[in-house]
Amino acid sequence: MFVVLLLAVPSPMVVAPLGTAGAPSTIAALGGFALWAWFxxxxTAPGAVDRQPVRLAALGWLLAILAVYxxxxxxxLPGDEISPADSGLLKAVGLVGLVVLANDGTPTFERHRALVRRLLIGVGLVAVLGVVQYSTKQLFVDRLSIPGLTNGTADWVLSTRSGLIRPSGTATHPIEFGVVLTMVLPLAITFALRSPTRRWLYRLLLAPIALAVFLSISRSAxxxxxxxxxxxxVRWSARVRLGALVVxxxxTAVVYLLVPGVLGTIGRLFTGAGNDPSIxxxxxxxxxxETFFERSPVLGxxxxxFLTRYWILDNGYLGLLIEGGVVGLGGLLLLIATTLVAASTARRAAAASFDQEVAHALLAAVAAGACSLAFFDTFAFPQSAGCFFLLIGLVGASRRLALQDATTTRVAAVERRRTEEVVA
Structure with a gap:
């Protein structure tokens, strides 16, 4: 359900009384945290013996945000910052709820693969919408009317860059759209290359995802x-790397021929960076x-x-340094580092080769999401933040399941040897 709310409901549509915390996906994530806590x-049964480092790191970051709050x-605190502080806390609880619910609530690798598949298919369909938006120069999602939800943004229109349309799918902004695509891109590639079934479907979805990354015309993406x-x-053979380079x-050549101007505009984003107002x-x-950090370096x-009327940083790490100080930023960095290590552990421990590939793809996805925080305020946009933290939770689940299976296999082997010794 969360994936549907995250991707199918346009990000600007919120429950008005809840403000920026009123996105349906955020409300569902808060419900997920409550469900996890109640469970x-x-x-009455004891929990897993393993300490679940991803879960601990996520809860540690939440404790840091609670201390900051x-x-x-x-x-x-100025009066107009009290409500944003409340909303920020609710969003943090929801994001951590995604992590712990995915980490603890995924019972088997079959279920884990199904969750990853649904995320991939959902993002693929949003990418198709983005391609249609570019082709027709129409947003489409602005025509939706969902009871109980209102448009939470004043400028919900297709944006342009150098005269070219920049699609946004169901996201709030083309940058958010592009970042979500890049986080799911390694999963799309892995399923297209390695999935035991329906590779044709994942290859069909990979094409619009890759194309929409170009069409977002985003340096961050x-x-x-x-x-x-x-x-x-890193995990590919030389043959696969060569094939990937050719593809x-x-x-790129197809984009150059079919979508004139896009590659040139993207190139100028880098070659003309010195004169770019956003840079x-x-x-x-x-x-x-530095000025804001010096006022409250520990807890922010x-x-x-940190409202947009002060400055638009376009940097999630610097924004969190101001808002959460060393404690808040340090907690997030620890969570990201723990997740990357957990993905590596899951890759080594998984018994099935496809689960190993998926674990590595999740590592690449989280790395892309961590990179996006340096160029884009991920926490200000529910779709990008929700996708990033859901991926973190899926990494935690992958590690837990891989180690559980490995432990079960070892115990079974020991029991089998003991039985053979008794019989002998």
Missing amino acids: HVQR AYAMGSP VLCALVALVVLA TLGA TSRTDSYQIV RGFGT
Whole structure:
């Protein structure tokens, strides 16, 4: 259900009284955290012996955000920042709810594969919508009317860059759209190459996902896609790498021929970066970050309280440094590092080769999401934040299932040897 709410309901549509925390996916994530907490409060059977590092790191980050919130509420916070602080706390609880529910609530690898497949198919369909938006120059989703939801943004229109349409799918902004695509791109490639069944479907979905990354005309999306591909290619053989290079060059040529101007515009995003106002805004923000950080370096000013009227940082790490201080940012970095290590552990421990490939693809996906935080305020957009934290939870589940299966196999082998010794 969460994947449907995250991807099918346009991000700008919210429950108005809840403000920025009123996205249906955020509400569902909060419900997921409550469900997870209730399960652990009332269960009578002991939990897993393994400490679940991803779950612990996620809960540790949530405790850090709670400390930040308590500090902010005890500080002379401006009146117009109190509601954003409340919303920020709710969003953090929901994001951690995604992690712990996916980590603990995925019972088998079959279920794990199904969740990954649904995320991949959902993003693939959103990519198709993005291609249609580019082709028709119409947003379409702005015509939706969902009872109980209202448009939470004032400028819900197709944006342009250098005269070219930038699709956004069901996301709030083309950058968010591109970042979500790049996080799922390594999963799409892995399923297209390695899936035991329906490879034709995943190859069909891979095409619009890759094309929509180009059409988003986003520097952040291109850089995150490169990170995802480099991490993914580490596990490939030389033959597969060569094939991937040929396919990439071919796809680039197709984009050049069928969508004139897109590659040139993307190229100028990098070659003309020195004169790009968005780059200048990012570099000019360093002094502002230093000023705010010096006021409260440990616990920050409150998660979600650095309003856009102060400055648009376009950097999730710097934003969290201001809002959460060293404690908040350190907790997030620890969560990301723990997740990357957990994905590597799952890859080594998984018995089935396809589960190993999926674990590595999840590692690449989380690496792309972590990269996006350096170029884009992920936490300000529910679709990108929800996708990133869901992937973190899927990594935790992959590690837990792989180690459980390995332990079960070892125990069975020991019991078999003992039986053979008794019989002998």
